[in-house]
Amino acid sequence: MGNCSSTPELFEKVLEMFCGRTQHKSIHNNTKKKIKGTVVLRKTNDFGALILDRVHEFFGRGVSLQLISAVHGDPDNGNRGKLGKAVHLERSITTITSVLSAVEAAFNITFDWDEAMGFPGAFIIRNHRHSQFYLKTVTLEDIPGHGQLLFICNSWVYPAHRYNYDRIFFSNKTFLPCNTPEPLRYYREQELIGLRGNGSGMLKEWDRVYDYAYYNDLGMPDKGPEYARPVLGGSKTYPYPRRGRTDRPPTEADPNIESRLPLLGLNIYVPRDERFSPVKMSDFLACALKSxxxxxxxxxxxxxxxxxxxxxxxxxxxxxxxxxxxxxxxxxxxxxxxxxxxxxxxxxxxxxxxxxxxFPMPDVIKEDKSAWRKDEEFAREMLAGVNPVVIRGLQEFPPASKLDPIIYGNQTSTVTREQIEKNMNGLTVDKAIKNNKLFILDHHDALMPYLRRINTTSTKTYASRTLLLLQDDGTLKPLAIELSLPHPQGDQHGATSQVFTPAEHGIEGSVWQLAKAYAAVNDSGYHQLISHWLNTHAVIEPFVIATNRQLSVLHPIYKLLHPHFRDTMYINALARQILINAGGVLEKTVFPAKYAMEMSSFVYKNWNFTEQGLPSELLKRGVAVRDSRQPYGLRLLIEDYPYAVDGLEIWSAIETWVREYCSFYYSTDESVQGDSELQLWWIELRNEGHGDKKDEAWWPEMQGRAQLIQTCTIIIWVASALHAAVNFGQYPYAGYLPNRPTISRRFMPEPGTREYAELESNPESAFLKTITAQFQTLLGVSLIEILSRHATDEIYLGQRESPDWTSDAQPLEAFERFRMQLVQIEHRIVQRNNDKRWKNRFGPVKVPYTLLYPSTSDSIRASGLSGMGIPNSVSI
Structure with missing residues (x-):
């Protein structure tokens, strides 16, 4: 098809030869007032469908629009908004350059103005063509007494026979439910009913249903017992956030498990509007080819x-x-x-x-090929690396465990004062704790309950605790690494542990490097499963579903949150299909293997929504204390903590924006209480979306503006900045697997063994034989290269897909202030990165901390692996 671009014109000529006309046109009475408009849409790129569409249009079965009055009801139709006469799209005013590319086309449309109908607030669109199209905007010009009216649609419209209801789009006005113009109220309610579906039946690509399901689609029991996985969600044993319902048929081996698509199938059901754009899908597939x-x-x-x-x-x-x-x-x-x-x-x-x-060169080895091995860099990455959200202040010694002693015995740390005080620059443990100088990277409790089973696979690893000292220059100094295993005589006997302390040379130095590798393996697995997948991807999906089910597109909170849900359902669906499923890429490349998702369910038991806000999270980890004299009401105990310093500025900007926006629509606490859609949204989130946590007392009651502002700020923070902080640093730091190994394949060698002799004589080879193998490295690096890339059509914090996303002037002004505040924050981050006092911002590897740059500059768009920029949503 070398000259595809000429095919549409050729087909029109053929129609003209046989029939004497080229396209159906609406007939108008030129004596009446006309309202002209423009419809912008994107056609399918399927050539066969395009030909059929031309046939449909020729016979007058194209695309029709019918205006709905916002001011006058029809008494013969239950006082619903009065309907105007249906009119059809006219000839395209934009030339399509290729039927094989997803290009936008603009069409004229002309309505007869009906004074009896009055100002339109919505329209019905019917697609009588063969194929679907993406409706972007409809603009009406010069409405008498009103001027221009904009409808921002951004939705796929399938042929009319695919729906059992009318497709309706509303103007970019914003209304609380109680303020909705009466003629539009029915249409507002019916639109939400359609989005909820009927709760049953396998969903197809044209369905627009948002509904909940358990994670019962990860296992493949028909392939054998080794591919069986538990259902996550719906039980106290395996609690989990809900995913989007697909309702595929059950497997033969287990009726509770949903069958899966073929391994490389990407046509997984999510509502069509939740799928990647053609540009992003092209980017994703091009990069995914390397995996x-x-x-x-x-x-x-x-x-x-x-x-x-x-x-x-x-x-x-x-x-x-x-x-x-x-x-x-x-x-x-x-x-x-x-x-x-x-x-x-x-x-x-x-x-x-x-x-x-x-592969591209990861940042961590660009300037220095060996600086990653230094203790200072090992510790610095806990504050400014890919997983800066786990380190916590140590307030007791020795470190204790929260695991049930009846089940797991004594799990208290075996690290002694004598082992660490020799490296504490003259401080005692008690004085260091009193002065907030001791910190810990603790992966003991999360791993120990699963460690016995994990080590029955090819993995051979430990549960680790890493103790660190905050030095006077603001850097962290590793003091000891404790590696623990379940007691050989049973869990109830506690743990058996080894403690390793820093060394630079000889066999002791090689053993210490291995100890750091085991700690890094723990941190890599925890990062992927908990910090990244569970705490951003999985926990946000119920918010996406509930928002679309319970909040109308006219609702102010829908308009506030919707940009922060872009692509989340689809990337999560892809993850369930090829990453976190039984035998998927994550199980192949991260140490918990087949127990990975089950382990994340164990950690979800302690998830608390209100603690996901950055200030609360920092206080919980003991890396900050309350201080009303400080700008954000708290003081960081590690002053040079790049993630926290930059994050607090971003958090504050989001909170200010949310407060200004919400205050415009809600003048009192009573207006929050009286918002029927908002209250149903919040009830459903608790009882359905995060149903396994519905009885927790920490949920905000949603009875006032403060709780609404807190809730929306947390949602936006998690979906944007938190995800950026734990996602886009993956390739810069973990793209070089020795720095962030994901698997350990043998235990620490014991003196007198062949492995110990090899560690002594050839430490490089022994190190590499212990961590991630070659094939897993290739697969793992391929994966994180994909996950670390920004899409070329990414929309960043402080941006919207359309500048006219609302017709209300004050929210638009507040949003512009938010955007400018983000620009100023970026300037301050650049200044901090250039200030040599802040050693944790560069470290020995000379990689500046840019993960919370909110910038959307051309330099970010030019490089998908830039390691900077905060997308609005969990979009990759």
Whole structure:
């Protein structure tokens, strides 16, 4: 199809030859007042559908619009808004350059003005064509007495026979339920009823249903017991946030488990408007092509190196970025072609076809190839790396456990004062605790209940505690790493532990490097499963569902929150399909393996919505204390804590914006209490979306403006800044797996063993044989490269898809102040990064902390792996 762009014009000429006309046009009475308008839509890129659409349009079955009055009801139709005469789209005023690209086209439309109908507040659209289209905007010009009227639609419209109700779009006005013009009230309510669905039946792509389901789609029991996974959600044993309902048929082996699509199937049901845009899908697929390792057969994997599935030296790892992995021969490349389509393969190999899997250089090794091994960098990344949300202040010694002693015995730390005080710069433990100088990275309690089972897989790892000292220069100094295992005689006997302290040289230095690797493995797994997946992706999805089910598009809180839900349901659906499912990429590349999602359910038991706000979260971790003299009402105990310092500024800006916005629509606490849609939204979020936590006392009661502002601020913070902080640093720091290994494959070697002798004689080889293997590295790095990229059509904090997202002037002015405040925050972050006093902002690896840059500058858009910029939503 070398000249696809001329095909539509050619088809019109054929129609004209046979029928003497080119396109159906509406007939208007030129003696009446006309209201002209423009409809902007994006057509399907399916050529066959386009031809059929032209036929439908020729016979007068195109796209019709019918205005609905906002001021006059029809007494013959239950006083619903009076309907105008249906009119059809006229000829396109924008040339389509290619039927194979998703281009926008603008169409004229003309309405007869009916004084008896009055000002329109909505319209019905009917698609009588063969295929769906994306309706972007409808603009009406020069409405008598009113001027221009804008409808921001941004929705896919399928053929009318796919719906059992009318597709309705409202103008960009905003109304609380009680203030809705009476003629529009019925349409507002019916739109929400359609979005809720009837609660049953397998959902199809044209369905617009938002509903809840358990995570019962991760396992594949029909493949055998090793692929069975528990249902997450709906029980005290495995509590979990809800996901979007799909209602695929159950598996044969277990009627409680929903069947799955084929492995690489991406057509997973979410409401069509929740799917990626064509531009983003193109970006995603182009990058995802590099993550095809899971489809390669074992014999190909084994030929990557002379030592199957192992890196022999750190230089071998560096070759992934400097040279790529060299294929042994052309025959192997031909073998790969049997499994990977040529259009995918060309994304993976150089033009000479000799190398596979060449990755961008991660920031952590750009300036210095070995600085990541320094203790200062190991500690600094707990404050400014990819997982800066776990470190906490230590207020008791030795560190205690919250695990039930009846089940798990004594889990108190075995670290002694003598072991750490020798490295505490003259401080005693008691004095350090009193002066808020001791901190801990504690992954003990989260892992210990699962460790015995995890270690029955190919993983061999520990539950770790890392103790650190805050020094006078603001940097953290590791003091000890405790590695613990369940007692061999049973969990009730407690833990068996080893304690390692810093060393630089000889076998002691090599052992210490391994101890840090085990701690990093714990932190990597916790980061992916909890900090990233659970605490952003999973917990936000119920908010997406409830908002669309209970808040009309006319509702101010819908307009406030909707941008922060963009793409979340679809990226989560993709994750369930290929990442977090049984045998998926995450199980292959992160140490908990088949127990990964079950472990995240265990941690969700302690999830608390109100503690997701940044100030509360910092106080809970003991890295800040309340101080009314400070700008945000608290004082950081680590002054040079980049995530917290930058985050508090972002948090404050979001909170100010939300307060100004909400105060415009809610003048009193009673107006919050009387908002029927808002109250149903909040009830459903508690009872359905996070139903396993519905009885928790910490839920805000939603009885006043303060609770509404707090709730919306937390939602926006989690969906935007928190997700940016724990997501977009993945490739810069973890793209080099030795810095952030995800798996450990053998235990710490004991003196007198062959492994210990190897560690002594060849520490590089012993280190690499302990952490993530070569194939898992290729797969894991491929994954985080995808997850760390910004889409080219990303919409960032302080931006909206349309500048006219509301017709209310004061919220628009407040939003502009919010945008300008973010610009000023970025300038201050740049200044802090350039200030040499703040050592934790650069560290030995010389990587500035940019993850909370709110900027949307061209420099961010130019590089998907920029490591900066806060998207509005959990969109990747």
């Amino acid at each position: 095809v390792g899971q489809v390669l057969p074992a014999e190909i994997v084994a030929l990557f190196d002379k030592t199957p599935n192992e890196f022999d030296t750190f230089q071998d790892v560096l070759n992934l970025y400097e040279r790529g992995v060299k294929l042994p021969n052309r025959a192997l490349l031909n073998k790969i072609r049997e499994y990977i389509p040529c259009e995918i393969l060309k994304e993976l190999v150089r033009s000479d076809g000799e190398r596979l899997f060449k």
